Amino acid sequence: MIFPPAARSVVLSFLVLFVVIEISPAKSQEDVAPLPTETLIVRSGDNEHTFTVEVASTDRQRARGLMFREEMAADHGMLFVFEGEGERFFWMKNTPLPLDIIYIDAKGWIVSIAADTTPFSEDVIPSREPAKYVLELNAGLAAKLGFEPGDGVSSPSMMTE
Numbered sequence: 001m002i003f004p005p006a007a008r009s010v011v012l013s014f015l016v017l018f019v020v021i022e023i024s025p026a027k028s029q030e031d032v033a034p035l036p037t038e039t040l041i042v043r044s045g046d047n048e049h050t051f052t053v054e055v056a057s058t059d060r061q062r063a064r065g066l067m068f069r070e071e072m073a074a075d076h077g078m079l080f081v082f083e084g085e086g087e088r089f090f091w092m093k094n095t096p097l098p099l100d101i102i103y104i105d106a107k108g109w110i111v112s113i114a115a116d117t118t119p120f121s122e123d124v125i126p127s128r129e130p131a132k133y134v135l136e137l138n139a140g141l142a143a144k145l146g147f148e149p150g151d152g153v154s155s156p157s158m159m160t161e
Contacts, residue, residue: 035061040079040135040155042110044146050075053135055157057081065136067094072138080134081157088127088134092117098139102147103127108158110151113142133158 035054042049052075056062062080066072082088085106092099101114111129116139127134135153 035078038079038156040077040153040158042135042145042147043152043154044148045151047146049145051077051137053077053079053155055079055081055155057157065090065095066097066099068096070096072097074138074141077135077137079155079157080136082132082134085130085132087129088131090114090125090134091123092119092121092125095119099136100139100142100147101125102135102137102142102153103129103131104133104135104153104158105130106132108133108153110147110149110153112149113147115142116140 035056037052037054040051040053042051052073054076056065056078057080062082065080066078088103090101096119098119099117101117102110103112103114105111111131112127114125117125133153
């Protein structure tokens, strides 16, 4: 896969962050503490779908994500919160759960969905549009509930600008 120079540097930075975190023997309090949870709502057409999400808002929390988790309740997920909006790149390394990765812009609108991602894959999954938030749900749920770009998402961590 060929990436433009700017994307290559972002991907390389992202990969280096994962390597540093994975080989770091020291466990910080952040590594063992449970992530905060909150209620998140996705508005798709006339329907509202409510999820309980863990919030990953630091570099270390985002790098770990759902790695090593073997199950997740159907109405649960993980919300990644970034400081700014930009193109996001995820992968499934060390993640046994197949996931839907939903990219969301700073105003709370879904901009793209990577459906049914492959567990343990090291392929880079780009947002293709600027995103400030990323929501991970069990694979197939976005299609089952009819989520699509343009649907709205809100939660306490998603303060609109």
